[in-house]
Amino acid sequence: MPVLSLIIPCFNEESSLPILIDALKNVKFKFIEKIDLEIIIIDDGSRDLTANVALRLAKANNDLAKWQILELSRNFGKEAALIAGLDHCKGDACIFLDADLQDPPELIPNLVQKWLSEGAEVVNTVRRTRAGDGWLKNLSSFLFYRIFKKISRLDVRLDSSDYRLLDKTVIKAICSCREQVRFSKGFVAWAGFNQISIEYDRPPRISGKSAWSLWKLWNYALDGIFSFSTIPLRIWTYIGLSMATISFAYAICITVTALLGGINVPGYASIVAIISFLGGIQLMGIGIIGEYIGRIFIESKKRPIYVIRNLLITEGSCNNEYG
Numbered sequence: 001m002p003v004l005s006l007i008i009p010c011f012n013e014e015s016s017l018p019i020l021i022d023a024l025k026n027v028k029f030k031f032i033e034k035i036d037l038e039i040i041i042i043d044d045g046s047r048d049l050t051a052n053v054a055l056r057l058a059k060a061n062n063d064l065a066k067w068q069i070l071e072l073s074r075n076f077g078k079e080a081a082l083i084a085g086l087d088h089c090k091g092d093a094c095i096f097l098d099a100d101l102q103d104p105p106e107l108i109p110n111l112v113q114k115w116l117s118e119g120a121e122v123v124n125t126v127r128r129t130r131a132g133d134g135w136l137k138n139l140s141s142f143l144f145y146r147i148f149k150k151i152s153r154l155d156v157r158l159d160s161s162d163y164r165l166l167d168k169t170v171i172k173a174i175c176s177c178r179e180q181v182r183f184s185k186g187f188v189a190w191a192g193f194n195q196i197s198i199e200y201d202r203p204p205r206i207s208g209k210s211a212w213s214l215w216k217l218w219n220y221a222l223d224g225i226f227s228f229s230t231i232p233l234r235i236w237t238y239i240g241l242s243m244a245t246i247s248f249a250y251a252i253c254i255t256v257t258a259l260l261g262g263i264n265v266p267g268y269a270s271i272v273a274i275i276s277f278l279g280g281i282q283l284m285g286i287g288i289i290g291e292y293i294g295r296i297f298i299e300s301k302k303r304p305i306y307v308i309r310n311l312l313i314t315e316g317s318c319n320n321e322y323g
């Protein structure tokens with residue numbers, strides 16, 4: 001009987017988690033074969049009672065699934081929580097599920113269907129609409145996906161969310177990437193395999209507020225770009241080359257003018273402008289190199305991506321309705 005692991009990263013989700021588990025209980029699976037469920041909750045250093053609520057839910061719903069509750073020692077971020085879930089996942093496939101019901105549980109049967117019947121090793125979900133997210137977040141995400149796809153040269157599914165199903169072969173490939181700076185959408189595209197997408201309308205959060213400010217999203221976007229491409233470095237080679245060519249042409253112009261019409265002294269203003277412009281360009285170039293060196297520094301330490309304080313595993317019976 002195939003086992004499906006639901007990986008649920010949680011940061012301050014004490015109020016959403018019980019609603020999510022109730023919603024999961026109402027999902028009706030109609031497959032030819034029965035599947036067993038494993039629920040992995042990762043408490044990513046929550047400051048509320050998420051871990052206690054998760055424990056209570058696991059005890060009360062022992063017949064729904066086998067449960068693993070991973071309590072991380074602090075807030076490591078969603079990406080670290082996801083890889084912690086993958087490392088502990090025992091299923092034949094897994095699905096990442098946000099705790100706030102923005103990833104509708106009623107889609108799970110469709111995802112599993114594509115995996116079981118159509119042989120998809122990755123089933124992505126693509127957001128048709130995003131209710132509850134502001135226009136700035138929507139626009140920046142729209143632009144980011146397109147830029148990322150262009151410069152990483154990976155077949156990233158545009159507008160896909162983290163809500164996706166991964167077969168165990170894909171899980172193995174992703175778990176072999178032990179980078180500190182993690183960008184899961186990039187890993188999934190990098191891994192390849194047979195990928196299918198389904199569309200859905202992303203609802204707003206059921207309660208609480210998003211942990212992602214625009215500043216955090218900006219840094220996440222930079223992490224994605226710098227981890228998967230060296231094109232930003234190459235751009236500076238071309239900028240340097242263009243500046244050198246323009247300067248050379250300008251120097252020839254000045255020499256010819258000086259030879260033909262006597263020496264022309266145009267003043268210091270243009271020189272100051274050119275020097276400060278070049279200074280700015282050079283500093284930006286150094287900044288880009290610094291982004292890569294900083295990442296080499298972080299990766300070279302090979303620290304663990306997350307630290308677990310507690311791990312609780314329950315032995316659920318598998319007489320659930322998921323058949």
Ligand code: UDP
Binds near residue numbers: 009010011075077081
């Ligand atoms: N999350 C997490 N660690 C964090 C931030 C978020 O585990 O540091 C979890 C969060 O509890 C939720 C999921 O990641 O289950 C998505 O987070 P959120 O809803 O804040 O992001 P958004 O949907 O706004 O992109």
Ligand code: MG
Binds near residue numbers: 098100102205
């Ligand atoms: Mg959310």
